[in-house]
Amino acid sequence: MANIIHSTALITDEVKLGDGNVIGAYCVITGDVEIGNDNNIRSAVTISGSTKIGDKNDIGEFSSIGSFPEHKKYWDKIHEGVEIGNNNVLKEYVSISAGCTKNTKVGNGVWMLRGCYVVWRGLAPTPPRSNRPQGSAG
Helix, strand or coil: CCCEECCCCEECCCCEECCCCEECCCCEECCCEEECCCCEECCCCEECCCEEECCCCEECCCCEEEECCCCHHHCCCCCCCEEECCCCEECCCCEEECCCCCCEEECCCCEECCCCEECCCCEECCCCCCCCCCCCCC
Protein backbone atom coordinates (compact mmCIF):
# COMPACT_ATOMS: atom_id res chain seq x y z
CA MET A 1 0.00 0.00 0.00
CA ALA A 2 1.27 3.48 -0.82
CA ASN A 3 2.18 6.08 1.77
CA ILE A 4 -0.21 8.99 2.33
CA ILE A 5 1.79 12.16 2.99
CA HIS A 6 0.13 15.52 3.61
CA SER A 7 1.27 18.23 1.21
CA THR A 8 2.65 20.38 4.07
CA ALA A 9 4.86 17.62 5.51
CA LEU A 10 8.63 18.03 5.02
CA ILE A 11 10.57 14.80 4.51
CA THR A 12 14.21 15.00 3.45
CA ASP A 13 15.77 12.70 0.87
CA GLU A 14 17.79 10.57 3.32
CA VAL A 15 14.65 9.37 5.16
CA LYS A 16 13.66 5.76 4.40
CA LEU A 17 9.91 5.07 4.46
CA GLY A 18 8.23 1.68 4.39
CA ASP A 19 4.73 1.21 2.97
CA GLY A 20 1.27 2.15 4.19
CA ASN A 21 2.35 5.06 6.39
CA VAL A 22 0.11 8.08 6.98
CA ILE A 23 2.04 11.29 7.65
CA GLY A 24 0.01 14.29 8.78
CA ALA A 25 0.15 18.02 8.19
CA TYR A 26 3.25 19.99 9.16
CA CYS A 27 5.36 16.97 10.10
CA VAL A 28 9.12 17.43 9.76
CA ILE A 29 11.16 14.25 9.26
CA THR A 30 14.90 14.72 8.70
CA GLY A 31 18.18 12.88 9.12
CA ASP A 32 19.09 9.21 9.27
CA VAL A 33 15.49 8.15 9.91
CA GLU A 34 13.96 4.78 9.02
CA ILE A 35 10.21 4.31 9.35
CA GLY A 36 8.67 0.85 8.89
CA ASN A 37 5.19 0.00 7.61
CA ASP A 38 1.65 1.04 8.53
CA ASN A 39 2.51 3.84 10.95
CA ASN A 40 0.19 6.76 11.67
CA ILE A 41 2.25 9.90 12.26
CA ARG A 42 -0.20 12.65 13.16
CA SER A 43 0.11 16.40 12.57
CA ALA A 44 3.12 18.51 13.57
CA VAL A 45 5.38 15.61 14.62
CA THR A 46 9.16 16.12 14.40
CA ILE A 47 11.37 13.07 13.84
CA SER A 48 15.11 13.63 13.47
CA GLY A 49 18.60 12.34 14.15
CA SER A 50 19.36 8.65 13.92
CA THR A 51 15.89 7.24 14.53
CA LYS A 52 14.44 3.83 13.66
CA ILE A 53 10.69 3.27 13.97
CA GLY A 54 9.12 -0.18 13.49
CA ASP A 55 5.65 -1.04 12.24
CA LYS A 56 2.08 -0.13 13.25
CA ASN A 57 2.88 2.73 15.61
CA ASP A 58 0.53 5.64 16.29
CA ILE A 59 2.46 8.84 17.03
CA GLY A 60 0.38 11.73 18.39
CA GLU A 61 0.34 15.38 17.47
CA PHE A 62 3.26 17.65 18.43
CA SER A 63 5.53 14.77 19.45
CA SER A 64 9.31 15.07 19.12
CA ILE A 65 11.48 12.02 18.49
CA GLY A 66 15.26 11.83 18.07
CA SER A 67 16.35 15.31 19.10
CA PHE A 68 19.80 15.62 20.70
CA PRO A 69 20.12 14.60 24.36
CA GLU A 70 19.12 17.09 27.01
CA HIS A 71 22.40 16.60 28.82
CA LYS A 72 24.77 19.54 28.55
CA LYS A 73 27.86 17.32 28.52
CA TYR A 74 26.75 15.89 25.14
CA TRP A 75 25.51 18.99 23.33
CA ASP A 76 28.65 19.35 21.22
CA LYS A 77 29.46 15.63 20.92
CA ILE A 78 28.32 12.83 18.66
CA HIS A 79 25.40 11.09 20.32
CA GLU A 80 23.33 8.01 19.66
CA GLY A 81 19.75 7.69 18.42
CA VAL A 82 16.28 6.34 19.12
CA GLU A 83 14.80 2.91 18.43
CA ILE A 84 11.04 2.40 18.58
CA GLY A 85 9.55 -1.09 18.18
CA ASN A 86 6.12 -2.13 16.89
CA ASN A 87 2.49 -1.53 17.89
CA ASN A 88 3.16 1.44 20.18
CA VAL A 89 0.83 4.33 20.98
CA LEU A 90 2.53 7.67 21.66
CA LYS A 91 -0.10 10.26 22.53
CA GLU A 92 0.20 14.04 22.05
CA TYR A 93 3.35 15.93 23.07
CA VAL A 94 5.53 12.87 23.71
CA SER A 95 9.26 13.67 23.67
CA ILE A 96 11.92 11.00 23.15
CA SER A 97 15.49 12.32 23.10
CA ALA A 98 18.45 10.54 21.54
CA GLY A 99 20.74 8.62 23.85
CA CYS A 100 24.13 9.98 24.94
CA THR A 101 26.15 6.75 24.79
CA LYS A 102 23.44 4.20 23.92
CA ASN A 103 20.25 4.40 21.89
CA THR A 104 17.08 5.39 23.70
CA LYS A 105 14.77 2.40 23.20
CA VAL A 106 11.02 1.90 23.25
CA GLY A 107 9.92 -1.74 23.06
CA ASN A 108 6.72 -3.18 21.56
CA GLY A 109 3.15 -2.51 22.66
CA VAL A 110 4.05 0.49 24.83
CA TRP A 111 1.50 3.22 25.59
CA MET A 112 2.95 6.67 26.35
CA LEU A 113 0.31 9.13 27.43
CA ARG A 114 0.09 12.86 26.76
CA GLY A 115 3.26 14.77 27.58
CA CYS A 116 5.40 11.72 28.41
CA TYR A 117 9.13 12.39 28.30
CA VAL A 118 11.77 9.70 27.78
CA VAL A 119 15.17 11.08 28.72
CA TRP A 120 18.49 10.34 27.10
CA ARG A 121 19.48 6.71 27.51
CA GLY A 122 15.98 6.00 28.71
CA LEU A 123 14.26 2.69 28.17
CA ALA A 124 10.57 1.92 27.84
CA PRO A 125 10.56 -1.88 27.63
CA THR A 126 7.87 -4.10 26.21
CA PRO A 127 5.22 -4.52 28.95
CA PRO A 128 5.09 -8.01 30.51
CA ARG A 129 2.20 -10.32 29.74
CA SER A 130 -0.36 -10.83 32.47
CA ASN A 131 0.17 -13.91 34.63
CA ARG A 132 -3.56 -14.24 35.25
CA PRO A 133 -5.27 -17.30 33.73
CA GLN A 134 -7.55 -16.58 30.81
CA GLY A 135 -11.10 -15.77 31.80
CA SER A 136 -10.19 -14.67 35.34
CA ALA A 137 -11.76 -11.51 36.70
CA GLY A 138 -9.54 -8.44 36.78
